Amino acid sequence: MGDWSVIGHMFVQGAFVWDDGRFLLLGPYAVEKGTSLQAIYGKVRQHSACNHEQIVIDIFGDLRQRIAPVWDVEVLAATDLFCPSGIAFVVPSGWGFPHSATGPALLSCEWQFDRYRREGFGRIREVFSVDDSQSILAALDDSKDGALRLIDEYQLHGAGHATGVGLAAKLASGDLASPQSRAVEEWRADGVGHMIARRGLHPTRASECSRVTLGVRLGIDATGSFGAEKESDVLCARMTLWCMLASGEATIEGKQLAIRDLSIALTYQAELSYMLTRCELGEDGEGIARVVDVICAGAASVAGLLDPY
Numbered sequence: 001m002g003d004w005s006v007i008g009h010m011f012v013q014g015a016f017v018w019d020d021g022r023f024l025l026l027g028p029y030a031v032e033k034g035t036s037l038q039a040i041y042g043k044v045r046q047h048s049a050c051n052h053e054q055i056v057i058d059i060f061g062d063l064r065q066r067i068a069p070v071w072d073v074e075v076l077a078a079t080d081l082f083c084p085s086g087i088a089f090v091v092p093s094g095w096g097f098p099h100s101a102t103g104p105a106l107l108s109c110e111w112q113f114d115r116y117r118r119e120g121f122g123r124i125r126e127v128f129s130v131d132d133s134q135s136i137l138a139a140l141d142d143s144k145d146g147a148l149r150l151i152d153e154y155q156l157h158g159a160g161h162a163t164g165v166g167l168a169a170k171l172a173s174g175d176l177a178s179p180q181s182r183a184v185e186e187w188r189a190d191g192v193g194h195m196i197a198r199r200g201l202h203p204t205r206a207s208e209c210s211r212v213t214l215g216v217r218l219g220i221d222a223t224g225s226f227g228a229e230k231e232s233d234v235l236c237a238r239m240t241l242w243c244m245l246a247s248g249e250a251t252i253e254g255k256q257l258a259i260r261d262l263s264i265a266l267t268y269q270a271e272l273s274y275m276l277t278r279c280e281l282g283e284d285g286e287g288i289a290r291v292v293d294v295i296c297a298g299a300a301s302v303a304g305l306l307d308p309y
């Protein structure tokens with residue numbers, strides 16, 4: 001394998017996009033059964049929800065890892081692995097090229113919606129009260145606006161990862177070796193992402209993004225039935241659930257979760273994530289351990305509540 005670091009760097013800068021927004025990606029794509037040559041021809045659309053980096057600096061006074069923009073793209077033509085049309089998003093730094101820390105990852109919104117339909121919708125109806133599940137499913141609808149919500153939520157979560165010490169530094173130092181530490185980091189990224197949304201997005205959009213987070217975390221990840229990070233996904237979902245219950249943002253009614261006010265859901269998680277991030281920035285090891293202990297004890301106390309019925 002050669003050294004692709006120059007290309008990786010150019011990708012993050014958006015050098016793969018022509019002046020009119022069009023781009024062509026052609027290269028080997030790893031799939032379960034091996035690698036195949038795939039191509040996507042698409043167009044980047046203007047969709048900048050808010051200035052995430054400035055908001056992070058306003059909140060924490062420090063930003064140690066650049067926030068990679070997520071490119072909202074329309075797929076115009078593609079080889080068989082990808083949907084020939086539809087909305088997708090490219091994360092220029094989402095995947096490492098050989099000898100490079102960064103490279104592109106492409107996620108098709110249609111794949112995501114398909115996965116949610118198969119894995120999540122029934123489960124969301126089981127976990128949440130009738131009103132809440134309707135509201136969450138509406139946020140996950142497979143429309144163009146639904147796709148933009150997915151992209152917003154993905155970008156917010158990624159921005160959350162960049163805060164504090166920064167995900168890259170944590171990966172490099174081996175801090176995320178255990179499923180528990182990865183779950184805390186996922187949970188923290190959601191919480192900080194929620195804070196950023198509250199500051200930078202219209203309240204309606206921010207609330208829709210939290211519905212997407214709730215649906216994905218508690219309706220899909222909680223089952224541990226999907227993805228490579230099953231153990232940490234389940235742990236992270238329990239942390240999310242515990243924050244909702246401990247703060248009174250939600251109660252259990254019958255066997256379902258009833259959320260008091262969806263427009264302020266995830267507030268407590270955001271507060272704790274803020275504390276944890278401040279401790280990271282202040283290199284306050286004791287503070288970090290204290291917050292992590294509280295969250296992990298909380299997650300353990302709700303274990304079983306989200307297990308499949």
Ligand SMILES: [Zn+2]
Pocket residue numbers: 157161186189
């Ligand atoms: Zn993450």
